[in-house]
Amino acid sequence: MTSTADLLAGYVHAAGVRHIFGYPGESVIDFLEAARHQGIEPVSAVREGTAAFMAQAAAMVTGQPGVCLSTLGPGSTAVLNGVASATLDRVPVLAVSGQIESSREQFFTHQVVDHGRMFAPAAKLALRLEPASADTIIRKALRTATAERPGAVHLTVTADTWLAPAGEAAVVLPPVSAAAGSVDVYGDGDPLRVLRAARRPVILAGIAALRCGAGPELAALAERAGLPVVVSPMAKGTMPEDHPYFAGVLDMAGHRVVWDLLAGADLILAAGFDPVELISPWSVSTPVLHLDTTPNTDQVYASAHELVGHVGAILGWLTAQWPGEPRWAETEVAAHRARLRAAWRAGWAQGRLNPSDVVTIAREAAPPDAIVTTDVGSHKIMAGQVWQAREPRSVLMTNGLSAMGFGVPAAIAARLIRPDRPVIALVGDGGFAMTATEMRIAAALGLPVTVVVFTDNSLNRIELRQQAMGYPPTATRIGGSDLAAMAEAMGCDGVRVDTPAALEKALAGFGPRSRAAGRPLVVEARIDPSQYEAQF
Numbered sequence: 001m002t003s004t005a006d007l008l009a010g011y012v013h014a015a016g017v018r019h020i021f022g023y024p025g026e027s028v029i030d031f032l033e034a035a036r037h038q039g040i041e042p043v044s045a046v047r048e049g050t051a052a053f054m055a056q057a058a059a060m061v062t063g064q065p066g067v068c069l070s071t072l073g074p075g076s077t078a079v080l081n082g083v084a085s086a087t088l089d090r091v092p093v094l095a096v097s098g099q100i101e102s103s104r105e106q107f108f109t110h111q112v113v114d115h116g117r118m119f120a121p122a123a124k125l126a127l128r129l130e131p132a133s134a135d136t137i138i139r140k141a142l143r144t145a146t147a148e149r150p151g152a153v154h155l156t157v158t159a160d161t162w163l164a165p166a167g168e169a170a171v172v173l174p175p176v177s178a179a180a181g182s183v184d185v186y187g188d189g190d191p192l193r194v195l196r197a198a199r200r201p202v203i204l205a206g207i208a209a210l211r212c213g214a215g216p217e218l219a220a221l222a223e224r225a226g227l228p229v230v231v232s233p234m235a236k237g238t239m240p241e242d243h244p245y246f247a248g249v250l251d252m253a254g255h256r257v258v259w260d261l262l263a264g265a266d267l268i269l270a271a272g273f274d275p276v277e278l279i280s281p282w283s284v285s286t287p288v289l290h291l292d293t294t295p296n297t298d299q300v301y302a303s304a305h306e307l308v309g310h311v312g313a314i315l316g317w318l319t320a321q322w323p324g325e326p327r328w329a330e331t332e333v334a335a336h337r338a339r340l341r342a343a344w345r346a347g348w349a350q351g352r353l354n355p356s357d358v359v360t361i362a363r364e365a366a367p368p369d370a371i372v373t374t375d376v377g378s379h380k381i382m383a384g385q386v387w388q389a390r391e392p393r394s395v396l397m398t399n400g401l402s403a404m405g406f407g408v409p410a411a412i413a414a415r416l417i418r419p420d421r422p423v424i425a426l427v428g429d430g431g432f433a434m435t436a437t438e439m440r441i442a443a444a445l446g447l448p449v450t451v452v453v454f455t456d457n458s459l460n461r462i463e464l465r466q467q468a469m470g471y472p473p474t475a476t477r478i479g480g481s482d483l484a485a486m487a488e489a490m491g492c493d494g495v496r497v498d499t500p501a502a503l504e505k506a507l508a509g510f511g512p513r514s515r516a517a518g519r520p521l522v523v524e525a526r527i528d529p530s531q532y533e534a535q536f
Contacts (some may be wrong), residue, residue, distance in 0.1 A: 052082020
């Protein structure tokens with residue numbers, strides 16, 4: 001007979017999972033042992049909340065479900081933020097939390113919270129694993145997490161369930177990838193006629209295009225029809241950013257130039273675009289042709305026609321049907337990109353370490369195949385536009401929930417999952433303060449990640465909003481810390497820089513395969529934040 005713990009571990013392994021991120025507790029040690037027997041490596045984070053971010057990042061890198069594990073009580077409450085992040089970022093995560101024995105669950109109060117009520121608003125689904133129906137529940141959890149739109153599913157398991165027999169059920173993995181079938185058309189009239197009639201259409205590609213691996217079809221349509229392609233932040237790399245028809249990233253630095261492009265178009269092809277990524281309100285009146293894995297139920301924008309299915313298949317179909325001449329010349333898109341570059345460089349100051357300098361220097365120092373993670377704050381807005389992504393799943397950021405504290409654990413997970421790829425994290429000093437102690441995990445695992453901290457001793461985004469409203473800075477100042485010394489204390493290398501030349505020197509060893517000695521590097525980049533004022 002197979003135990004419930006063995007069955008869950010078997011399903012997780014069959015789904016391609018090789019690391020489980022969590023924090024051990026008495027209520028989950030049986031599952032940890034079962035996972036170990038399956039060849040799955042448990043990775044213990046400093047706290048459960050960052051473990052959930054690690055699982056999310058693992059799923060972002062691989063396209064497969066990520067798994068995080070927590071014990072009961074405070075362990076489960078700590079993982080809640082990461083569950084919400086995966087759900088709003090549309091990333092498939094299975095979050096497993098232990099619970100007290102079922103015989104005491106209904107009346108005992110010590111460390112007992114109602115997981116169903118707590119996780120239901122933050123997850124796609126909150127389930128309870130019972131031995132008699134374990135096979136069905138596990139398949140339902142995995143299928144729901146990966147179905148469009150993906151997200152987190154929470155699974156509660158009582159301590160006495162793990163070793164209970166789950167019968168002779170064999171592992172039969174449900175589909176966990178995007179559909180590649182037909183295209184459904186909604187709305188009256190012919191959407192192809194609408195597209196053919198447009199003289200200045202623009203593509204807005206989003207995270208569903210990334211999930212569907214639609215990059216080749218996106219580039220083919222852009223080239224055949226001569227269409228500029230704007231991408232959402234989490235879809236960076238779906239369209240190579242050195243492509244002549246790449247037209248920038250929505251709602252990042254220089255955002256007004258990108259919105260002006262969309263406003264001036266006569267049709268927007270929303271290809272897998274998810275409104276959860278919007279930072280600015282949707283304010284353009286340009287007609288929209290909706291192309292996505294799901295119908296336009298958000299209604300953030302109106303769309304008379306909807307093409308629903310695999311985004312790559314839809315784009316391929318449109319390319320095959322395209323009869324006309326290219327709508328935009330490459331020179332026109334290049335002129336737009338020049339305006340965008342001027343916009344994100346606005347506020348640049350000679351002789352200082354500007355935020356855009358940090359991103360540019362980091363991109364030049366990093367090998368072409370490097371994976372970059374970002375935290376949340378003004379630095380993310382800059383990095384989202386300035387960092388040039390060359391392939392999908394090479395830029396990991398949270399833009400749905402936009403939770404601070406994501407960048408460092410995401411970098412650790414990315415390097416663990418992809419040891420062949422250099423990894424660099426671009427984080428603010430506020431987000432770094434939330435997760436700095438996770439660097440000891442990177443050191444202990446011998447993961448040579450590089451973390452560049454944009455240090456201005458403030459929560460800049462909030463401070464700028466206070467300034468715009470005529471308020472003095474309140475509760476936004478961060479006491480100065482010696483981040484280089486902190487890094488050294490956790491087994492990492494640390495350096496402080498305040499000029500572009502010093503940053504170039506600090507990152508010079510990033511090079512091929514990055515820091516072969518296996519020691520993580522923390523770079524405290526003391527920036528002048530005044531450039532942010534011109535952006536936001």
